[in-house]
Amino acid sequence: MIMTDENPAQDVLIRAAGVSRTFGGVTALSDVSFELRRGDVLGIMGPNGAGKSTLLSLLAGVRRPSTGELTVCGQDMNRSARGDAARNGVGLAHQIPKPFRQLTVRQNVEVAAQVVPRRHRAAVVHEALELTGMLAAADRPAGQLGLLELKRLELARALALDPQVVLLDEVAAGLTGADLDELITLVAAVHASGRTLVIVEHVQEVLHRLANRVLVLEWGKSLMEGTPQEVSTDPRVIEIYLGSARESDEPRRQRPPLPGDAPALLQVDGVSAGYGPITVVNDVSFTIAAGEVLAVLGANGAGKSTLARTLQGASTARTGAILLDGEPVHHRSAHQRVRAGIALVPEGRRLFGDMTVRENLELGLRSARHREPLDRVHELFPRLRELQNRAAGTLSGGEQQMVAIGRALASEPRVLIFDELSLGLAPLIVDRMLDAVERIASWGTAVILIEQNVHQALELADSVLLLRRGDVIFRGHPRDFSEEEFARAYLGISDDASS
Amino acid sequence: MTDLTAPRASRAPRALARLARYGAPLLVAVALLASSEGLRLATVNQLTSLLLLAVLAMSWNLVSGFGGQFSLGHSIFVGVGGYATAVILDLLGLPLVVVLVLSGVIAALIGVVLAYPMLRLRGPYFAIGTLGLALAVQGWMLNWDFTRASQGYSIPLDQSVDLLTVMRIAVVLALVAVIVSQLIVDLPLGLRLLALRDNEDGALALGVRRLRTLLPTWAISAFLVGVMGAVVALQNGQVTPQSAFSIQYTLDAVIICVIGGLGTLYGPLIGAVAVFVLRQFTADFAGWASLIEAIIVILIVRFAPDGAMGVLSGLSRLVRRALVRRRRLEASSSTESTREGVAA
Amino acid sequence: MTAFRRTVVASTIVLALGLTAGCSAAGGSADDPVVLGASLPLTGPLQAFGTSLEVGYQLAVDEINEAGGITVDGVARELALEIQDNASTPETASEQARDLVLESGAVALLGPATPPLSIPVSLAAEQLKVPAIMTITPIQAWKGANPEGWKYAFDAFFDEVQMTDTQFQAADLVETNKKVALFTDLEEDGIVMGGLWADKAESFGYEIVAHEEFPVGNTNFSAQVSEAKASGAEVVIAQVIPPDGIALLREMKAQGYQPEVLFLEKAGNTGGYPQLSDGLADGVLAANWYAEGMGLDREADFIADFAEQTGGVNSDLGTIAYGYSIARILIEAIESAGSLEADAIVAAIAATDGEYPAGSIAFADDHTAALPAVQTQWVGGDQVLVLNAGGDAASSIAVPVPGLQ
Amino acid sequence: MELVVQGILLGGLYATVALGLSLVFGVIKMVNLAHGEFLVLGGYVTSLLVVSLGGDPLLLAIPAALIVGALAYPLQRYLLTPLMRHSTEAPITATFGVSVVVQTVLLLVFTADPRTLNAPYAASQVEVLGVGMRTTLLIATVIGVALVIVLDLTLRRSRFGRQVRAAAFDPDAAGLVGIDLKHTYAMVLAVAAAVSAIGGALIALSFSVDPVAGTGWLLRAFTVVVIGGLGSARGTLAGGITVGLVETIAAAVFGAQYRDVAVFGALVVVLLLRPQGLFAKVQRA
Known part of the structure; x- marks a missing residue:
């Protein structure tokens, strides 16, 4: 040299x-x-x-x-x-x-x-x-x-x-x-x-x-x-x-526990996905019922966002099947899945920045005349009514996240996916967002929650999916979820290189 | 049969391949030059047109194929080269070779002067900008007394060159164009060029300087097209602004490269042959000719967007894969191995 | 190693093409017809000329073939006309001219009309040393393209210098204030003729009060027309292409500018122009090379045979007659040369002296035959002769321009 | 003063002519070399309707616009959109092929003769601010301004317009809110073609159209769009007026022969100084 x-x-x-x-x-x-x-x-x-x-x-x-x-x-x-x-x-x-x-x-x-x-x-x-x-x-x-x-x-x-x-x-x-x-x-x-x-x-x-x-x-x-x-x-x-545990003692979770025999609304079966030569998500399977909250956890790069995009249709699954109400949807494109009832609140929000809040919300509607979903959104986030004529690009991060959630809700989704809900938000705002998730789930919407703040996500979740480098390493009830698995997934400290 | 999947080519075959890559065109050119006496004048004339088309396409390919800058302004250099030749022959009467080289140099200089500002534009803006430039220049030339507008600037008949000589010049020019294309690919300049096209940000991050890479390429391309324009003028015996600065030249280059394969070494050659043969064939259909050609271009863009070279390499990949699979099957059956490759 | 193989493939293709092209030799035996070649603008902006010339050429060839062909070297041989479409582009015309001679074995070429196309074809003829006759190509422009003089190419058409007299001569036939507005485009003929009109006006007692120049493809004439109108010119001479002519007429009509006489050169020689311009061109004058009443050879026959096809007696009909005439001259020259030898044919063409449907044609030393230009006025689908070849009145001119009223 | 009025009125026509090109570039980010042929087709289809149905050409331009728009929809949906995934050059080359196809078909069917539309007002004049002006140019300007306003309002107020803006702003996110990108793109080209067809009818009414006239108008439209800023309806109007003024004033100052040189020169200068256009806001990164 x-x-x-x-x-x-x-x-x-x-x-x-x-x-x-x-x-x-x-x-x-x-x-x-x-x-x-x-x-x-x-x-x-x-x-x-x-x-x-x-x-x-x-x-x-x-x-x-x-x-x-x-x-x-x-x-x-x-x-x-x-x-x-x-x-x-x-x-x-x-x-x-x-x-x-x-x-x-x-x-x-x-x-x-x-x-x-x-x-x-x-x-x-x-x-x-x-x-x-x-x-x-x-x-x-x-x-x-x-x-x-x-x-x-x-x-x-x-x-x-x-x-x-x-x-x-x-x-x-x-x-x-x-x-x-x-x-x-x-x-x-x-x-x-x-x-x-x-x-x-x-x-x-x-x-x-x-x-x-x-x-x-x-x-x-x-x-x-x-x-x-x-x-x-x-x-x-x-x-x-x-993430930190919440200060407040009041339990966030208001919903009754999910009955064990709840029928699957969304069924994901052996889905793999990736881009170029890279496989990011490998053979993921799970089901989720109406009103259920599924927390998808894992370190950065574990494949959470790719899973979200694959479910929503922005990326295509290489193998496996995705069924909504028993109906296969994995061949459909993103916009068709939205109409079928799968909506995504994307990472980074992806709002249409030069449009007003109202315009962003209305874009989510299935038809221009059917405006009821907006009432629900405004009920959930009254602040959006005040902001409705502001350009979405000028809002604060928390407000933008409200618009992104509202936009997704406007399409009356049956399955709603949150990709990195709390990313870049102050703790107080995160609290409010998670409250909203609880409300949304209580309406009977199936929620897939991808979240960095593990403790708070677990508080809400009915079930947990833990990803590590594209593989599912834990699937089950939050209470069965151990600190070791957690540390292994996130910090990779007790790693076994032979996996 | 050598193992096609062998990762390592030893030094000797690589040198041989390089020799072949430079030697083969040289051999073809020498063969053409040697046999040119015996060719019919009709063949000579057609061959000239074909070679000029190929030179145009290869030169455009340097900038737009290898360099990724979609130029719609190359007609300027055809015109500049043509006029330079006609005017120099008329006024100075220098030896033909000097005149041709001078025409190319003038085209290259003008190319650099124009490219310097143009290269600040990216993507579609570059295409629109060069197109605007080409039209502004043509508009100016049509209105400039110097160019003698529709009457044209004739090459003095006593200076004119017979068709056989024109063909020989075209052969040499085509050889130069092929060798230059090869060299550019082999030299560091070409590496930088391809790197810029593949991933401009990545190339810049690795210390590649954009202008220093594109400007020389542009100049070389303009030089070749300028000489090509000069030979066209010799072949036609005159230049007019309407035809010499015609956008059609640029469009021909685009069509040829699309058909042959944009940004490949031999795509423009194959494309030129294909377009030339196609035009000979459609000449009998009069008004339908351009319709047929346009439809073929659309079909190729739609169904084989990498052109003939894309189809060829696709085929060779298929063949290779089939060979590999066959060999694998043979191997597995001979060893009675039950383990099937997961790679399948 | 793939690069090596690609090289081999590519070079084989090039070689193979060269060789196959070399092997397909064209025959020249006495049984084969004698081929005459023409690269014509059968499509594109000059389409009307191309299609009319084709009719004329074909007519002449058919006539001869019906009469038993031509005698060459003592053998009677059939004539064949090989036509290619150059789509009105000069470089294609040049290419095709060479191709016709070299590939199709044409012994002589017939012209494609207009200087931009005729000059490259003439140059190709000189290069290949084959006889060629042009028409619908003003002779000064054609001569100017080759200052050393044409040796194999000929041109039979009117002379711009004489043609530019006819506008003033025709204007003299009506009462005007002798003020002229010129509208000329920047094509070569526009520049040349614009200059000639400007030079000559004084000698005819006219004054140029406005000279508007504009690029080809101009659409917006509002400033130019309002200037011309303000200048009070009652004579308008314009040299424009057909679409620009329509734009000019519309602007004149819109501004209510009604000159006594309006010469619309180039555009005005488009068959059916009054219809194309929705009647605006009705009564427009244009220099012409053919009209009823010129007393030309077989005039009545041509009008009877083709007037319906060309939509009236107009310059398209004239182009057929001119095409027929030069084809006829070429055929007669081959016949009289008695051989396919280029120099013999050239000498025979140069010796031409006879009456043809295009007029009386004899070539001068510079290989041009100047035919008279006349003036015609559009009346319905016909271009009616108003100024004859001698520069005298043939019929009365309707004033002011009817289409603009 | 006269020059200014003339330039502005000419600019109104230019805006109509360029609007479709601007829309396509702004939303689909595609250079449409077949834009000129949409204009010419508009002129021809209107002319055919006038001949077969009779009636006012301006009224018949509306069905003509629908026909041309209907032709453009499948072109985008089944040819151009699939190509956009491959490279940026592929759709450019394809639109060039389409332009040659349309030109050749028109030449074969209608010959090279120019065609005009006629109406009582086609060759008449009105007074604007004391300056005499062609009625058709005034109509063209009114229609041009109206189209700009309608398009602008459509983009801002209607659901379809918002979907288009969303697709332009972030194609991926548009899919997330249920927007069918392929359909939206095809609709955009159809609308652009329809607007252009009206522009073509105005050209045929004011001047004339012929099969190869598209190229010249394409370049004019490019100039307008580049100067006005790509993808903005109001910018296109401003660009059209600028080009109209440059053209009229350059013709008056340097002589009409340098009109084109001045216009294309302006194009190149604007491209170099402000590639995003004179009247466009600088896009945020």
Whole structure:
């Protein structure tokens, strides 16, 4: 490998001091400071929306900080242009590998190697391929690779920049078992070859085995920094991952327990789904009855959202069947399933931002004349009546979530799926949303609740589906649900690599 | 039969393949040049038209196929090349080779000047912008005394070139176009180009500079099309703004590449042959010719959107899969193995 | 290795194509008919010319074949007319001209009408050294395209210089204030003729009070018409293509501009133009190459045979007569040369001197035969002769322009 | 002053001509190279209806619009929408093929002769602000403004319009609220074709149409749409008026021969300075 001459002043490769980044009024990252020394492996963790990706994009020079000082490999990132980072010794490997599909593996790596001096190129390409074990597959088109190979290629491409710092964005996502082990070994080898690493990761195992320090982000701020051990035992960290129990003593659940023989309204039978070479949901089966709340739990990347999209029809199931009232619906498109009675409150709400609240709600109606469902929505969320002429894009997150729920309710769904209901919402608002879920279920609607806040979700649920890397690892009543399973699914601490 | 699935091609066959890729077109060209004396004049004339069509398509393919920038402005370079040749021959009377190269260089320079602002546009905006540019230029040329409008700028008869020579020039030009296309794919420039087309963000993140990659490609493409326009002018004996700057040239390039396979090395060649043969065939149907051609284009876009090359590679994949399956079956039956591959 | 195989496939295709094309040799034996080629605008904007010429060419060829064909090298051979449609595009015309000679074995070419198409065909004829005769191609424009002089191509049509006299001569036949408004488009002939009219006006005692220029495909004439109207011109000379002519007429009608005489060149020679323009072109004048009463050879026959087909006695009928005439000249030249040798045929064409339905034709040294332009006025479906070949009145002109009233 | 009035009235016609193109680009994000042929077809179909049924061409333009719209629906549904999944070039190429097909069929059926629509007001004049103006252009402007208002209101107020806006804003989320994207896209092209057909009737009424006239009008429409901002009905009106003014004033200042150069030059300049259009709000990221 080609190292620039050692210079003690360059020993600090990344220095962030009070770095913030805003997107049109929304603060994605606020006042983050840390230092990274040569040879370090820094892990970054935090729930969705905590600012991890934003931080990484600043480090990679894809975006510039709004305020604060950020120096990466001696370069002031406040002044860098697109691609400068790549030329300056920073390699980035993405969560979802996007290779140049029509080029061969070798060519993919060669594209990256163009930033190194001509005479070193061949050596750098060879080293990158060798280190990542892609030498044998060098002449295959990248479009034909499997997931693990794609991840290797992604790493090889980053290494071909001959970087001092390699940024890894959830490279373990979608990998399981032996594949995951292999990847961890590979990343360790990359580190051993003298690179400094920044690893953004949900799969705790990766951080435990690789990182010497972990930075935890929440709401765009740094929550704590410490060793992997310190971090994973810190109650604050556990709380942001699992959610806190509710303060109030009043039980949320008002519905009587579900009779054991309630007929299935929605039946899901052996459904698998994914995108590209990746299988995200594997052989999932469950049933849900009218008025039942099914909590779908699992760590990030476990396949919850993909399951939701597959049920609703936004993605197609590769195998298996989905039956509504015994009627197969898995061949129908999303809009037909809405009419059949399956509605989704999508992650990130997906409102039509330039339309008013009223327009958003009315779009959900099955017909323009049949407006009764809106009365129910307004009864559930009286605030929406006041907001009805505001553009949906200008509302606060909680208000937007109300509109998203209202829009889904307007189609009078029999099955309502919530994807990450509480994501990015303040605790008080989350409370109100979960109250609404209880109300909706009490109307006889079957509710599939995908939720980060495990404790609160369990309070409501009649049954639980726990996913881990696409597989169902627990299905049953909430009371049978053990803390171990929970920890295994979320933090991967007591992982058995042979699964 | 070699094992097609062998992951590793040893060095020798790869070098051989490379030699073949550059050598074969060279051989074909030399064969054509050597046998050109014996060809009928009709063949010579048709071959010239075919080769020019192929050069046009290959050059456009560099920018729009490999580079992913859907240019609707390439007719400008046909016109510039044609006029440059006619005017230089008329006024300066330089040697023909010099005139041709000069025409290409002028087209390339104009190409760079135009591309510099145009490349700021993306996607459909680029297509609309280049189309607007092509029309503005044609509108200007139609109204500029210099171009002699519909009467046209004739190549002085004493400078004119016989059809056999024109064909030889076309052969050499086509050879250059093929070699340049190959080179671009093999060289770092081509890698960057393909990377930009496949995933622009990814390429930029890896330090690929957009303008530095696209501008030279654009210049090469404009050069080839400029020389092609010059040869068209030689073949026709005159240039008029109406025909030399005709949008039809760009559309021909699009049609050929769509039929042959956009962004492939040999797609434009196959497409040019297909379109040429089709046009010979439909010439008997007079007014119906363009209808038939348009319907074929629509059908190809609808049912084989990757063109002839897409169909070919699809077929070869099928054949390969069938071979592999057969071999696997043979292997499993010979070992009496009961384990069936899960991969099936 | 697939790249290698692809290369082989691609090069084989190219080679095979070259070879098959090379093998299919066209015969030239004495039993085969003698082929005359024509690339015609059978579709596209110049369609009317193409279809009319085709009728004329075919008529001449059929006549000869019925009479037993032509004698070449002492053998009587049939004539065959090979026609291809160039869709009104110059580069296709050029391509087809070469193809007709090289592939179809045409011994001579007949022209496609108008300079943009005739010039490339003439150039191809020179390049391949085959005789070719053009028509419906004003001779100055045609001559200008090849300053060194045509050696194999000929052109029989009117001369723009004489033609541009006819507007003033015709205007003299009615009472006007001798103020002229010109409307010329920016096609080559528009520029050339616009210049000629502007130059000549004074010598005829006219004054150009407005000269409006506009690109081809212009639709909005409001500013131009209001300027012309304001200038008080009672004579309007316009050179426009048919759709632009309709737009111009509509604007004139809308603004209530009623000149005494209106010459609508180019557009006015479209068969059935008054109907196409919903009567606005009724009474419009246009220079013409054919009309009843010119006293031409077989005039009555042609009118009887084709007037119904062309919707009246109009320039389309004239185009048939002109097509017939040049085909006839070519055939007679081959006959008199007695061989298919290009130089012999060229010499025979150059020696032509006779009466034809297009007029009396004899080629000058520059290979042009200037035929007189006349002026006609649209009356119903006919273009009625108002100014004869001698520049004198033939019949009275209806004023002011009836269609604009 | 006269120039300004003329430019504005011409702009009204241009807005009508460009409205459909703008709608298609704005909602479907597709460049429709067959737009000009919708216009020309409108002119021809209206003309056929006038010949066979008799009556006022403006009234008959309405059934003609329905016919052209009905032709466009399956085109989007069964040809173009499926192609959009493949690449952005595929639908562009297909619409180009469609435009050639329509042109050739029209040439074969009707020959290359221009066709006009006639009415008592086709070649008459009215006074607007003391400036004499073609009645048809005034009608075209009134219809153009009316169409812009109707389309704008439809998009804003009607259920269908909201579905269209939703589909344009976020095609995936549109499916979530029960919007059939394929049907919506096909309806959008049908509406665009119908509006264009009315524009074509106005062209035939003011000037004339011929089988190959579509290309010229397509480019004019492109200019209008790019200058006005893609996908905005009101922007299209503003763009139409701008182009009308540029054209009229350029013709007066530089001479009519440089009219097209000025217009296309303006197109290129606007594209380079503000690819989203002069009158469009900058879209939020």
